[in-house]
Amino acid sequence: MFFTETKNLIIKEIKLELKQKYVINGILLYLVSTIYVTYLAFDNVITPETWNSLFWIILLFVAVNGISKSFAQESPARFLYYYTLASPQSVVVAKIVYNLLLMVILSSLSFLFFLLLMGNKVVNMPLFILALILGSLGLSSILTMVAAIASRASQNFSLMAILSFPIVLPLLATLMKISNAALNDAQFAGNEGFIVILITINLAVVILAYVLFPYLWRD
Amino acid sequence: MMVRYYWWKVLAGILLLYAVIAGFIVSVPETMILQTMRNLFYHVGMWFGMFAMLITSFIYSLRYLRGFREKEDIRAVEAVNVGMMFGMLGIITGMVWANYTWGVPWVKDPKLNGAAVGIFIYLAYLILRGSIDDHQKRAKVSAVYNIFAFILWIVFVLILPRLSGESIHPGRETSPVLPMHLDPGMRFVFYPAMLGWILLGFWILDIRVRIRKIKLTMENW
DSSP, rough: OOHHHHHHHHHHHHHHHHHHHHHHHOOOOOOOHHHHHHHHSSSSSOHHHHHHHHHHHHHHHHHHHHHHHTTTTTOOOHHHHHHHHHHHHHHHHHHHHHHHHHHHHHHHHHHHHHHHOOOOOOOOOHHHHHHHHHHHHHHHHHHHHHHHHHSOOSHHHHHHHHHHHHHHHHHHHHHHHHHHHHOOOOOOTTTTTHHHHHHHHHHHHHHHHHHHHHHHHHO | SSSSOOHHHHHHHHHHHHHHHHHSOOOOOOTGGGGGGGHHHHHHHHHHHHHHHHHHHHHHHHHHHHHHHHHHHHHHHHHHHHHHHHHHHHHHHHHHHHHTTSSSSSOOOOOHHHHHHHHHHHHHHHHHTOOOSSSSHHHHHHHHHHHHHHHHIIIIIHHHHHHHHSSSOOOSOOOSSSOOOOOHHHHHHHHHHHHHHHHHHHHHHHHHHHHHHHHHHHTOO
């Protein structure tokens, strides 16, 4: 019951998005222009640490922009309709999974575009890709939950940004440590602790979202 | 709430008086930072006070979501206010101390990052509360944010520093919370002082909650 509900909700989100293409086009343009501005600003004198920080900062802004629209797009009347049909847990899990797909697409495109324009500084590719995937899951779940919270407050984009940046900082700090290691060393050793932390944060956030979202859902 | 019993407030006063006087009299071991070691009783006290207040706020947010009683929401937000006060004071005392010891007021260190992120998170909480008008919705939404943010913050503060290797900020040898390698002479002042700061936090919380309840009653006439 829960899985069919969730699956149908995810399919609904994807269909909505494909019909309008509003969010995805806007975000892609944002991504491409930001990376291009960075490319113009740095004249090839770029250390791996700078490459890393720029990549994650741009990805963070892209994520906040993309996910902030996820609760704001549908009208309150339609939300009431969903309320009668599906359990809040399926709604939140469906949104997290949809945003995860979105984030994976955005982060891969970001990464490819970055490679194209800023050069390849990555030494340990599997570790970096692992960081990308875990980071996408983490950003998606945290930002979906914050978007749910912000949507209940005023419909203000800046509120979403204010709320999300401090919460996302621990995740971002861990991601930057792992990817810094991926840029500098070719080995996996020494990073297991950080990967465990990332997985813990992801699990904790998803469980918290599952438990807390029902309180936001009823009005 | 605790108006009838005031022994703990007297105890707070006595402990802090003791901490201030004995803090300057007790002999400190000979280390590089000389007499500034005494700041331990006050700067670390701020940290304990903030931590106690934020845990209190977390617990009251949880209890609010169980029963939706408004007084628990009041306690949650006032605990955050007192915690922020302690946090700001802790950061200021820390910066003064750091400037003397390390030469710069701020370094890139997990403990300092944890404190800064905590303050940002709770300032965002206060801004969130400010942006919602309906008081029941405000209480519910901010309780959800409080629980969510607190757990992530705890992960950051307690777990990340252990993995980051060396830290210039003291207190990591056993845990980031309790320094065990403290000189025995200082321990006699340290533990009572910490208890005193925490009790002071609860005292201020108690007064603020009572003031807010009175204001609410006056508004509702």
